[in-house]
Amino acid sequence: MQKRRLGQGGPMVGAVALGTMNFVGTYGETTPDDALRCMEACLEMGVDHLDTSNVYGMGRAEELLSRFLKIRRDRVVLASKCGITRNPEHPFDNSPDHMRQALEGSLRRLGVEHIDLYYLHRHEPGRPIEEVMQTLLRFRDEGKIGAIGLSEIAPGTLERALSAGPVAAVQSEYSLWTRQPELGILQGCARAGAALVAFSPVGRGVFGDTPPDPNAFGDRDLRQGMPRFAPENWPRNLARLTKFADYARDHGHSPAALAIAWVLSRGDHVIALPGSRSIAHMRQNADGAAISLTHAQLAEIETILPVGWAHGARYGEAMSRGPQTYC
Template sequence: MQKRRLGAHGPMVGAVALGTMNFVGTYGEADPDESLRCMAECLEIGIDHIDTSNVYGMGRAEELLARFLKDHRGRITLASKCGITRDPQRPFDNSADHMRQALEASLRRMGVDHIDLYYLHRHEVARPIEEVMQTLMRFRDEGKIGAIGLSEIAPSTLERALAVGPVAAVQSEYSLWSRQPELGILQACAREGAALVAFSPVGRGVFGAEAPDPAGFGDRDLRAGMPRFSPENWPHNLRHLHRFAEFARDHRESPASVAIAWVLARGDHVIALPGSRSIAHMRENARGAAIRLSPEQQDEIGRLLPPGWAHGARYGEAMSRGPQAYC
């Protein structure tokens, strides 16, 4: 596994990380033992950066992770997040009191005394980012977190945050079908020495060996409410995905591996963050870090999947309230 730096002064970690959101049923029922086996296998193949959040399963992902960290903490760069409440009346809370309560609860659930990288999961619009950074810097100075991250923010928010203190990483959805980071945050992170941690680089499974069937999504599957999977949009998207899958197989690679390789080729500061509880899928994802796409291959991918090719918005109305739009 190739290594990349997690922020200007951060540790070297695997270019492919592991997200834990679907360890707790976000895309359907999950088996905890299968998730634990997946984490152990990931560590053996060089995936040593694990990302979670206090709201994944309302803390259950962190509780499951504690079982793994008990024996492997020293080999893991651990990231978690705060700032989302799951309260419909106040979905985001960046107050110092709320963030401290969230941090202390995460530390208890995971059985650790510090978190290597701690993100603001979503920015509460009414609260200045400068105030939020001061809270995060207090956590850092207390030794409870190692580095500060921000998630789904605009370049302007990063600029203001950096005027207060260092930001090691920015997490944004980035894949061949979600390209907004190319309009500013990808470049801003490169300028400022921050890692861009690209979540859902396999497009929530659409670049898997077999594209998902939205008709089979259960009630708990997050994708069921996403416009790109709607009956109106999915058939159009599927045609593009089939062409990309043929390209990957013509090069004797899986679509997921090529999708990861494409994301990593966007810059040396980019880290891919897929989420899976399948060992086979994570091996495909890790394979992406070993693929070097030629300029000609990248051009061909660009013709198959040009910016803006996906039909439908990436989020529905409710989920679109948190990420910051900047173009």
């Protein structure tokens, strides 16, 4: 596994990380033992950066991860997040008291005294990011967190945050399926020496060996409310995805590996963050870190999946409330 730096002066980590949201039923049921086996296999592949949040399964993902950290803490770069409340009337809270409570809860559930990278999961509208950075800097000075990360923010927010202190990583959805970070966050991170941690680099599973069937989504499947999977959009999207999958296999790669390789080709500061509970799927994801794409191949991929090709918005109305828009 190739290594990439997690922010200026940060640790070197695998170019492919592992997100744990899938371990708590976001895309279907799984078992704790399956999740633990997946994490162990990932570590052997060189996937040593594990990402979670206090709201994944309302803390259950962190509790599950604690079982793995008991025996593997020294080999893992650990990231978690705060700032989402799951309260429909007040979904985001970046107040010092709430963030303190969230951090202490995460430390307790994870069974650790220190989180290597701690993200603001969503920025609360109306609260200055400089104020939020001061809270995070206090946590860092206390030794409870290492580096500071921000998630789903606009380039202007990153610029203001950097005026208050260092930002090691920005987490944004980024893939051949969703390319908004190219409108400023990708470049802003490069200028700041921050890592762009690209979540959903295989597009909510659309770059898997078998594209998902929206008719088979369970009630708890996060994709239920995503317009790109709606009947009026999915057939058009599937036609393009099929062409990409054929192209990947013609070149000896799985669609997932090629999709990961494309994400990593966008800059040396980009880290791919797929979430999977399947060892087989994570092997394909990790394979993407070994693929070097030529200029000709990148141009061919662009012809198959040109920027803006996907039909439908990435999020429905409810999920669109948190990510900052900037275009």
